[in-house]
Amino acid sequence: MDDSGPYQTPARMTRPALANVRFGTPQQVDVLTALEPAVRREMDAHVARRKLWFPNDLMPADADSGAERDEELARTREAARALPDVVRIALALNLLTEEGLPHFHRLIAVYFGPASPWSDWNHLWTAEEDRHGCVMRDYVRDARIFDMGAVEKMQFQYINAGFEPDWQQDPYRLLAYTSLQEKATQISHANTGRLAAGREPALQRMLAHVAGDESRHYQFYRAVFGEILRADPERALDSLLKVTLGFEMPGHKIPGFAEMSEVLGRGGVFGTRHYQGIVEELLEYWEIGSLTGLSAHAQHSQDRLMKVPSRLARMADYAEAKAQKKKFSFDVIYQRSVEL
Numbered sequence: 001m002d003d004s005g006p007y008q009t010p011a012r013m014t015r016p017a018l019a020n021v022r023f024g025t026p027q028q029v030d031v032l033t034a035l036e037p038a039v040r041r042e043m044d045a046h047v048a049r050r051k052l053w054f055p056n057d058l059m060p061a062d063a064d065s066g067a068e069r070d071e072e073l074a075r076t077r078e079a080a081r082a083l084p085d086v087v088r089i090a091l092a093l094n095l096l097t098e099e100g101l102p103h104f105h106r107l108i109a110v111y112f113g114p115a116s117p118w119s120d121w122n123h124l125w126t127a128e129e130d131r132h133g134c135v136m137r138d139y140v141r142d143a144r145i146f147d148m149g150a151v152e153k154m155q156f157q158y159i160n161a162g163f164e165p166d167w168q169q170d171p172y173r174l175l176a177y178t179s180l181q182e183k184a185t186q187i188s189h190a191n192t193g194r195l196a197a198g199r200e201p202a203l204q205r206m207l208a209h210v211a212g213d214e215s216r217h218y219q220f221y222r223a224v225f226g227e228i229l230r231a232d233p234e235r236a237l238d239s240l241l242k243v244t245l246g247f248e249m250p251g252h253k254i255p256g257f258a259e260m261s262e263v264l265g266r267g268g269v270f271g272t273r274h275y276q277g278i279v280e281e282l283l284e285y286w287e288i289g290s291l292t293g294l295s296a297h298a299q300h301s302q303d304r305l306m307k308v309p310s311r312l313a314r315m316a317d318y319a320e321a322k323a324q325k326k327k328f329s330f331d332v333i334y335q336r337s338v339e340l
């Protein structure tokens with residue numbers, strides 16, 4: 001794919017006089033402004049790393065496609081019939097989560113304001129994310145996986161409900177959250193693909209493309225939050241602690257989210273152990289344990305952060321010890337019973 005011309009980030013607009021349109025304390029606004037060159041640098045590195053793809057590359061639907069594509073689609077439909085229901089539920093939840101993009105575009109736009117490398121990143125990121133819901137919907141529609149009307153009703157409710165995470169207008173919390181969340185979605189898509197492997201190669205291929213994007217987004221956000229930690233460790237540790245302790249996947253307002261998440265946890269797609277792994281990886285990447293010269297308050301946040309993985313491990317141990325087989329049923333699969 002030619003990653004140039006109209007797919008490039010548009011040339012930066014002249015910045016209007018909008019000095020204080022960002023959320024955050026005056027000190028945080030100064031930090032975000034000082035980090036603009038770093039955001040630009042990470043964005044350029046991201047564009048150099050990515051290989052742009054489009055939903056139509058993976059799920060072609062061109063007017064001039066012939067009988068060969070129809071046969072391919074028939075094979076996809078046939079193969080999709082053999083997918084286990086845990087894969088269907090993971091696909092439903094992950095598709096709906098991706099379709100929550102309007103919530104996230106708005107949050108990032110509101111937190112970082114217009115006309116800067118931060119808003120340029122939001123546009124680039126949104127353009128990339130927009131393909132995720134699109135290609136996944138193309139797949140589930142063409143493969144006839146769901147009661148599509150039920151999926152659409154859930155999507156409507158999810159968007160209509162709004163999404164206001166309790167970040168208290170703290171832009172550091174948004175960046176801590178996106179660091180954790182991009183990695184979480186990468187794991188969830190990749191594990192869903194792995195469960196489909198051997199049964200449905202078209203699905204695994206599509207999810208590998210999506211997971212690859214999430215991985216690159218994760219690299220961007222963790223690099224940028226790393227800059228925040230260097231510039232303002234006192235506040236950044238506090239924000240990171242709050243987000244890490246209260247982390248919920250972005251779809252938590254989706255009707256039936258809790259039951260679907262439980263299926264994903266039990267099915268090995270995404271659960272507490274995966275989240276523990278993400279927190280461990282990030283604490284190590286940011287070298288949180290070896291930060292020095294902190295105030296007593298920041299040291300307290302640092303200590304609490306370093307204890308989060310063992311706390312999550314205890315939660316996972318407890319849940320696994322008392323877990324018994326359970327039956328679930330969901331509208332998106334015609335109330336069929338799933339036991340895990």
Ligand SMILES: [Fe+2]
Binds near residue numbers: 098129185
């Ligand atoms: Fe995504």
Ligand SMILES: [Fe+2]
Binds near residue numbers: 129182185213214217
């Ligand atoms: Fe992403």
